[in-house]
Amino acid sequence: MIRKTIIFIGLILLLTACSEKPKPETTFERYMKAWEQQDFKKMYSLLTDESQKNITEADFVERYTKIYEDIKAENLKVTYKLPEEEQDYEEEDTPQFDFNVKMNTIAGLLEINHKTTLAFEKEEDNDHWGIKWDTSMIYPGMKEEDKLSLEIQKPVRGEIYDTNGEGLAINGIVQEVGLVPGWMKEDRVEVKKRLSELLEMPVEEINAKLEQSWVKEDSFVPLKKIPNDDRAKIDAIRPLNGTKFVEKEGRVYPYKGAAAHLTGYIGKVTAADLEKKQNEGYTANDWIGRRGLEQVLEKELRGEVGAEIFIVDQENVRQDLLAKKEPVDGKDFTLTIDVSVQSVLFHQMNKDAGTASAINPTTGEVLALVSTPAFDPNDFVNGISTEKYSKLEKNPLKPLTNRFTKTYAPGSAFKPVTAAIGLKTGAIDPAEEKAIPANNQWKKDSWGNYYVTRVDSPDTAVNLQDALVRSDNIYFAMSVLDIGEEAFLQETKNFGFDEKIPFPYPIPASQIANEDGIKNEIQLVDSSYGQGQVEMSALHLGLSYTPIVTKGSLLKPSLFKETEKQTWKENVISEETANRITNDLIQVIESPNGTAPEAKINGLRLAGKTGTAELKASKEEKGKENGWFVAWNTENPSLLVSMMIEDVKDRRGSHYVTPKVKEVFQSLYPNQ
Secondary structure, eight states: OHHHHHHHHHHHHHHHHHHOOOOHHHHHHHHHHHHHTTOHHHHHHTBOHHHHHHSOHHHHHHHHHHHHHHTTOEEEEEEEOOOSSOOOOOTTOOOEEEEEEEEEETTEEEEEEEEEEEEEEOOTTOOEEEEEOOGGGTSTTOOTTOEEEEEEEOOOOOOEEOTTSOEEEEEEEEEEEEEOGGGOOTTHHHHHHHHHHHHTOOHHHHHHHHTSTTOOTTOOEEEEEEETTOHHHHHHHTTSTTEEEEEEEEEEOTTGGGGHHHHOOEEEOOHHHHHHTTTTTOOTTOEEEOSHHHHHTHHHHHOBOEEEEEEEOTTOOEEEEEEEEOOBOOOOEEBSOOHHHHHHHHHHHTTSSEEEEEEOTTTOBEEEEEEESOOOHHHHHHOOOHHHHHHHHHOTTOTTSOGGGSOBOOGGGGHHHHHHHHHHHTOOOTTOOEEOOTTSEEOOGGGTTOOEEOSOOSOOEEOHHHHHHHTOHHHHHHHHHHHOHHHHHHHHHTTTTTSOOOOSSOOOOOBSSOTTOOOSHHHHHHHHTTOTTOBBOHHHHHHTTHHHHHTSOEEOOBOBTTOOOOEEESOSSOHHHHHHHHHHHHHHHHSTTSSOGGGOBTTBOEEEEEEEEEEOSSTTSOOEEEEEEEEEESSSOOOEEEEEESOOTTTTGGGGTHHHHHHHHHHHOTTO
16 A cells, blocks of 8 residues: 555656746756856757757857957856746747846956847757847847957056166167068179178078068068167168168167176067966967066066957947957066166176176165176067077077076185174184194094195184185184084074075075085085085175175165165174174285285275185096185275186186276276
């Protein structure tokens, strides 16, 4: 009896379900949900048969997909309101429901307020309601032949200036040189050969451009862009038969190689860029920062793209404007960089591989960041030839390498840091004389065959000033053992070691040792004079001298003008220590026994420290040497230069560098 009752109830439920009429609200809600999820195939499946006859599934999906991709549709939200009371629709009814669609696009908010109509369709075992679709469902008012169109409005790229308003990376005029076939004469072979030389492009490439299918006798065929200030090249090209110049707007780098690694350059957007930045409004015709500040500040320099979304009719005539966003021009930047300092440093170093920084040691303003040799960023913007780029790549001095973003062993230029730590911790008594072996070698018995050497000197009793003036490795090796590894490492952190430099241009942190730390006494003593695993950038080495100049504070470097002076680390050393080390470093230059007498300038008192960093795995190995010199003007200090030149072993070591720094000060302070 119970079994029969259950079967009977089940049959009633089944018959009731089969007899339920489909509801248009159900189809409508499914369509709106699919739309919000951008499931265009599902949307198509809910259309009436008549609507599907007017557009195929493939065309429907492709049309919606392309529109939403083009306008960069995001955060699509669909809302609607159904009748509060349940309606009993007949098969011949065509109910309508209002809906609202909002989405973020490249042109801002796009909103659609419309209504959709449904119709009942009888099919075998599948009676249902379908959406009556036409193009007005894409946007109200659209006709069958109409299309949605997008117009991008490019912002003006921001410019970069030095502290005095001199342009470093600006929007200017370039000359596009090309040929007009109909203007060429009997000397066309000679003309193309001469252009090949002047434009640094193969004759075959020139011929390929002239042989393009669109070229006619009166066509202007662009070959290459030339900086507007390259008058010599322009004047050499202008008399050649068939040539023509067209002025174009372009990115210009007036100081060429002198600021190349600082500014970097822009380049055409690649397929990889488009994939990586697919939601940032870039197109295949855009430019993007490739190196230097152009890359670091890309977002701010680029600005914000503007756009308009509108309907066009079959004649391609604009109709309704649907959404609009005005472009926002890129931000201009005025740097603390002084191009006169930048240029003087560059031209002193240009024939060598090296790097330099210049700062105001009382404010932390960065006046120059130089890497040599360099390249002309204008070549990359205007189209560098394969041959020229290959020469840059194969150049043993590596002009494409940005050395001011690298770290190097500072050698003896690091000794003032060790001296400051020793004085602060009490491990160094500046008046105490240490006994130095007459053979200029010193070791502990536990070190095996390893020993510390110093530059030959007759002095066997050496105090702190002697050690700094003569750059005595043995004195600092003995001193760091008195300081101790733990105190040494702790105090170097007060100089900014093992910490990211708070600077907008990414420069790696300096280190005292690798991740596994100082392994033994030998490494500790090597570290005391800037060898071992000690590595610093030219900028950080310069900054490490600011506690000496400021009487205690390690300054935070600034790159943008009108940035308030900021301290990176306070109370790094005492005023007494700062004064003592300053006086000692003055004697490095002033004393006949100093390591930098060639840097002395009458009327301009400098303090400084030389350094020769040995790059070798063992004392027996010949290796290479990098030469350093750090110097600043001590009366009303306004310029501190930290310069490194690579491979100076057979060029008198740091003595190759000191005259270059002297020339920098003499050029910038001519009346002293």
